[in-house]
Amino acid sequence: MLKRTLLGVSLASLMAASAWGAEVKIGFVTTLTTPAAVIGKDMQDAVNLAVEHMGGKMGDLDINVIFEDDGFKPEIGKQKTDKLVKQDDVTFVTGFIWSHVLLASRKSALDGGKFLISSNAGPSQLAGKLCHENFFSTSWQNDQTPMAMGEVLNQQGVNSIYVMAPNYAAGKNMVAGVKRTFKGEIKGTDFTKWGKDAQLDFSAELAKAKASGAEGIFVFYPGKAGGAFIKQYQQQGLQGKVPLYSVFTVDAIALPKLQAAKFEGVLGSRMTQFWDPTLDNPQNKKFVDGFKAKYGKYPSFYAAQSYDTMYLIKSAVEAVNGDLSNMDGMRAAMKKANFPSVRGEFTYGNNHMPVQNFYLREVVKDGDGTWTTKVVKTVFENHQDVYAKDCPMK
Amino acid sequence: MDWTLLLIQMLNGLQLGVLLFLLASGLTLVFGIMDFVNLAHGSFYMVGAFVCASLTFFTGNFLIGVILAIPVVALVGVITEKIVVQQLYARDHLDHVLATFGLILCFDTLVHMIWGAQGIAVPLPKWLDGQVELFGGIVFPTFRLLIIGTGLTIAFGLYYLVNHTRLGMLIRAGASNRTMVSALGVDIQLLFSLVFALGAVLAGLAGMLISPITEASIGMGNEIIITAFVVIIVGGIGSMKGAFIAAMIIGLIDTLGRSFLDDMFKVFMSAPAAETSAPAVSAMLIYILMAAILAVRPQGLFPPKVR
Numbered sequence: 247m248l249k250r251t252l253l254g255v256s257l258a259s260l261m262a263a264s265a266w267g268a269e270v271k272i273g274f275v276t277t278l279t280t281p282a283a284v285i286g287k288d289m290q291d292a293v294n295l296a297v298e299h300m301g302g303k304m305g306d307l308d309i310n311v312i313f314e315d316d317g318f319k320p321e322i323g324k325q326k327t328d329k330l331v332k333q334d335d336v337t338f339v340t341g342f343i344w345s346h347v348l349l350a351s352r353k354s355a356l357d358g359g360k361f362l363i364s365s366n367a368g369p370s371q372l373a374g375k376l377c378h379e380n381f382f383s384t385s386w387q388n389d390q391t392p393m394a395m396g397e398v399l400n401q402q403g404v405n406s407i408y409v410m411a412p413n414y415a416a417g418k419n420m421v422a423g424v425k426r427t428f429k430g431e432i433k434g435t436d437f438t439k440w441g442k443d444a445q446l447d448f449s450a451e452l453a454k455a456k457a458s459g460a461e462g463i464f465v466f467y468p469g470k471a472g473g474a475f476i477k478q479y480q481q482q483g484l485q486g487k488v489p490l491y492s493v494f495t496v497d498a499i500a501l502p503k504l505q506a507a508k509f510e511g512v513l514g515s516r517m518t519q520f521w522d523p524t525l526d527n528p529q530n531k532k533f534v535d536g537f538k539a540k541y542g543k544y545p546s547f548y549a550a551q552s553y554d555t556m557y558l559i560k561s562a563v564e565a566v567n568g569d570l571s572n573m574d575g576m577r578a579a580m581k582k583a584n585f586p587s588v589r590g591e592f593t594y595g596n597n598h599m600p601v602q603n604f605y606l607r608e609v610v611k612d613g614d615g616t617w618t619t620k621v622v623k624t625v626f627e628n629h630q631d632v633y634a635k636d637c638p639m640k
Numbered sequence: 641m642d643w644t645l646l647l648i649q650m651l652n653g654l655q656l657g658v659l660l661f662l663l664a665s666g667l668t669l670v671f672g673i674m675d676f677v678n679l680a681h682g683s684f685y686m687v688g689a690f691v692c693a694s695l696t697f698f699t700g701n702f703l704i705g706v707i708l709a710i711p712v713v714a715l716v717g718v719i720t721e722k723i724v725v726q727q728l729y730a731r732d733h734l735d736h737v738l739a740t741f742g743l744i745l746c747f748d749t750l751v752h753m754i755w756g757a758q759g760i761a762v763p764l765p766k767w768l769d770g771q772v773e774l775f776g777g778i779v780f781p782t783f784r785l786l787i788i789g790t791g792l793t794i795a796f797g798l799y800y801l802v803n804h805t806r807l808g809m810l811i812r813a814g815a816s817n818r819t820m821v822s823a824l825g826v827d828i829q830l831l832f833s834l835v836f837a838l839g840a841v842l843a844g845l846a847g848m849l850i851s852p853i854t855e856a857s858i859g860m861g862n863e864i865i866i867t868a869f870v871v872i873i874v875g876g877i878g879s880m881k882g883a884f885i886a887a888m889i890i891g892l893i894d895t896l897g898r899s900f901l902d903d904m905f906k907v908f909m910s911a912p913a914a915e916t917s918a919p920a921v922s923a924m925l926i927y928i929l930m931a932a933i934l935a936v937r938p939q940g941l942f943p944p945k946v947r
Contacts, residue, residue, distance in 0.1 A: 281857040283757040413919045436902075437919045443863040446854040449652040449784065450899040457645040473761050474854040481764075481781045481853070483771040499758070503855070506697070507763035 269308040270563050270570060272556075273330030275323055275341040275351065276365075278315035280442055281470045284499055285343055285548050286315070289365060291541050292533075292549035296556035299536060304563040307570075312336065316343075318442050320350035327351035331358035337570050338363060340555050343468075343548065345369040345388060345415035356380055361562075361576070365555045366548055368599065369415045370422075374633030377597040380573070382580055384554040384587075386520050387599050387631035388419030389426065391493045394518035394604035394625040395464065396427030399491060406431040407491070408460035410451055410475075412440035412467065420466040420493060426632070433460035446474045452482045464491045473500040480511045492517050496609060498546035498618070505617045513617065516608050520600070521550050521589045522621045529557075529586035544618050550588045561585035593628075597637035601630045647778055649899045650892065655784045657891025658791025662846035663864060664871040664883040665798060666839025672878020672944060673814040674832050676725065677733050679740040681843055681868070682861025683747035688713045688844025689856035690751055693760040702764050706848045710841055717840025721833050729832070748858050759857035768852075787849050794842070795884055802880050811835060815878040815944045867894075870930050876940025886941060890926050897922035 274293060276286035290313055297309050312334055316323035323342070330336045331354055339355040340363040342348040348367040355362040361380050364372070368387040372378075399407065409424065409432055411417035417437060425432060434454060439445040455463050463484070467475045472495040479490055496504075496515055504512050523534045523544055533553050537545040545553075558580055565579030566572040583594050592602040604626040607619040667681050691712045696705030720743070728739055768783045802808040810831055813821045822828040847861065854860070871890055875882025902918035909917070933941065 280859055281757065281759055283752075283858075284759070287757055435915050436898075437915060438898075439919060439923050442859070443866070445898075446863075447656070447850075449655070449781075450649055450895045453645060453648045453652060454899055457642055457648075470759050470855060470857050473759075477761065477855075478853060481769060481771075481783060483779060483781070503758065503761040507761035509761065509763070 268306065268568065269310045270304050270338075270559070270568075271334060271336040272309065272311045272559060273314060273327070273334060273336040273339045273341075274311055274365075274552075275314045275316050275326050275330070275339065275347070277318050277343055278313065280318045282318050282343070285469055285546070288499060288546045288549045289341065289343070289552040292537065292545060292552040293556055295533070295536055295540055296553045298540075299532065300556070300560060304560045305568045307563060307568045314341075316347050318344065318347075320344075320346045323347035324350045324354055327354040331355060331360055336360060338559050340559075341365050341552075342367045345419070348372070349415060352376070352378075352381070359573070361573075361580075363555055363558065365552045367416065368419075368631075370419050370631075370633050373597050373599050373631050374636035375638075377637035377639055379577060379598075379639060382558065382594070382598045383600060384558055385551045385600070386602070387633060388416050389423030389633075390626075390629060390631050391518050391520070391604065392420045392423030392464070392466065393427045393632075394606075394629070395491055395493055396424040397625055398516070398518060398606055399424075399462065399464075400427065400429050404430060404462050404489075404491075406433050406460045407462045407464045408433045408455040408458050408488075409435045410448070410455070410463065410465045410467075411435075411437060412444065412471065413437035414440045416468075417466060424464050424493075428464075430461075433458040444471060446471055448475055448478050449482075452478060452484065456482065456484060456488065460488065462489045462491050464493075465495055466493050467495045468497075469499070472496060473503050476500070476504060476512050476515075477507075477509060480509065485511050490515055493519075494547075496619075498523075498544040498549075501609065501617045502543060513609050513611070516606055516622065517619075518604055518625055519547060519607050519619075520602050520604055521547055522605055522607050522619055524620045525588070525590060525605075527586075527588070527590045530588040530590075533588045544616070554585075554587050554589070557585040557587070558583070595630050595634045596639050597631075597634045598639075599631050599634065601628050603627050604629055644776065644778055645899075647776070648780065649895055651778075651780055651784070651788070653892035653895035654888065655788050655791075655891070656895055657888040658788050658795075659846050659850060660864075660868060660871050660891055661791060661795060661884050661887035662842045662849075663868040664875070664887050665795075665880060666842040667865075667868050668872040668875065668878055668880065668883045669811065669835050670839045671872065673811060673818065673835055674729060675818075676729060677736040677740065678725075678839075679737060679865065680720075680743035680747065681839065682863075682865030683744055684713060684717060684840040684843040685847035685861035685864065686751060686856070686858065687716055687747065688847035689762075689851040689860060690755050690760065691844075692848035693762045693851055693856040694755070696762055697760075702762065702768070702852065705762075706845070709848055710845065713844030714837045714841045717837040717844075718833060720840070721836040725836060726829075726832075744862060748862075751858055755856075757858065759855045760851075761855045762851040764852045783852060790845075790849065794845070798880055807834070812944070867926065870926055872940075874930055874933050874940060876943035878944040879940070879942045882940055882942035890929070893925050893929060894922070897925040901925075 278286045314326035338361045343366045345367040364383045373387040436451045562576035562579045566575040606622040692705045692709040695708045771779045871886045875886030901922045905914035
């Protein structure tokens with residue numbers, strides 16, 4: 247009797263699972279420990295906000311996001327991706343701040359027959375030769391943003407720059423990007439140690455930059471290195487003498503800290519980016535206002551890309567009416583980029599990298615005195631990355 | 641050769657060396673005297689930075705923040721010694737490593753819970769935030785000069801403490817033969833607590849001094865503690881003089897390597913190859929030095945006289 251009851255209960259619960267518990271599983275690999283956790287937290291916040299804005303549902307399916315911490319290490323990122331693919335059997339593996347982590351995890355996700363969506367990293371390999379039908383990006387290819395900055399430098403008549411970036415996949419792409427469009431002279435290039443024990447004291451490099459006589463310094467220092475760099479740039483007395491041109495260095499994560507410490511020098515500094523909190527479209531307004539209301543701060547571009555990732559997935563799930571076995575249908579839907587994006591309308595290239603605008607932004611005080619950014623002008627319209635031609639997909 | 645640049649880079653190297661010395665001196669004392677391997681030494685560096693950052697915002701002045709933070713870090717050091725470290729003296733080195741690695745995780749999580757993941761940028765007073773012109777038109781950040789000055793003063797103070805005071809005599813005696821010291825009726829427990837707290841304060845001070853340059857962030861100590869271990873191994877474990885000289889050598893080699901290695905490599909390879917390989921090699925330089933010194937002098941450059 248007891249046995250039969252138990253059987254009945256378990257059968258009933260099984261049926262319940264298929265009838266009401268249907269869900270879409272999304273694995274989100276980001277950095278939740280180490281100081282880079284501050285980036286991962288911003289992405290996590292944005293994903294949770296997106297789930298809230300969707301009412302916890304994509305079509306009829308419940309949203310189940312499983313967050314995993316890559317510890318800022320490629321090998322751990324790969325392990326976590328394996329776990330998401332094999333153990334959790336998710337349909338979408340996404341997140342990925344770091345290019346080297348994404349490159350290490352790529353095979354696990356794609357060979358496992360899952361969709362891989364980058365919410366930040368854009369290494370050249372994945373845009374070119376290693377492009378894949380199941381790989382999409384809601385960010386950019388690494389080279390694009392510095393290419394826009396190189397163009398800005400040309401327009402401003404800067405004749406020579408000194409280049410500094412961390413020594414990893416994205417750092418090399420960023421430097422390659424600015425060198426591709428900048429027509430002046432590169433006085434010197436420094437790649438600094440990166441990873442969990444990244445170099446944060448740039449005294450030697452800044453002294454070299456100053457001695458080189460370059461007219462400007464171009465840097466890429468994401469995360470906490472950005473704030474540290476800006477402070478030292480100021481302490482070395484370079485401000486006003488050798489202007490700073492940066493990408494992904496001064497962001498909504500560094501600015502509140504710099505404001506708290508009153509580093510006024512960062513006001514007015516300029517960078518290029520595909521998005522800005524002031525972009526005028528309904529989705530961006532909903533996102534920025536919602537984020538500020540819920541978390542009391544401006545979202546970073548990492549957050550914007552993560553929010554977009556969730557809406558991209560939603561568009562795919564709804565296009566196939568929740569039939570997650572229909573990979574072709576979901577792929578075709580994502581390829582259309584038919585979802586409200588915080589950056590406004592954009593299209594996907596043959597390599598599934600966004601073809602989108604890039605803007606020049608400036609650090610300003612908003613109406614409440616909070617430090618943030620605004621758009622100065624559009625640098626590139628509908629810009630496609632240069633690696634797309636190496637991608638065999640049509 | 642650009643001599644001005646070389647001089648500036650030597651000053652930068654000196655500043656890094658001084659910071660390393662502050663960390664390594666405590667490490668070498670604790671290791672040398674108590675025979676205790678403390679991987680969590682870097683945590684005091686981090687705690688110092690965070691406490692100082694909070695106090696700087698609270699009092700509105702960085703220097704007052706530093707002065708108030710020093711006793712707090714000393715207290716953290718004493719409490720850690722009383723609760724955890726004391727239980728471990730009798731155990732072997734593997735237990736020390738395991739326990740203090742656990743301590744690192746505890747400290748990192750504790751800091752995460754109190755201050756959050758984002759780290760704190762520490763503001764400097766106006767007069768420290770600028771640059772000064774030294775001889776021959778060399779312009780150098782005021783604050784880095786202050787770090788060099790503070791570090792050298794403390795090095796001199798430690799030299800005096802270790803070589804010319806009764807406490808220093810006990811410390812040296814403890815480093816040479818601690819069984820004999822306790823047999824002579826010295827309260828070795830108290831001596832250990834004092835030395836441990838002193839080490840914690842020195843590490844904390846290093847963290848306070850670096851925080852306006854980088855920032856107070858979780859795990860900052862774990863990044864630099866490896867280099868501090870290299871310093872004490874090169875200098876000779878337990879030797880204050882060794883720690884000082886090795887810290888200076890390593891600070892200079894690291895900085896000069898980062899500054900000039902790519903130019904040197906460009907002499908015999910293409911520019912892109914030099915730009916890629918130079919950072920990798922310069923990150924290895926100090927370890928190459930350590931390996932070379934270990935091969936020739938396994939006991940380090942200046943080992944304490946009797947062990």
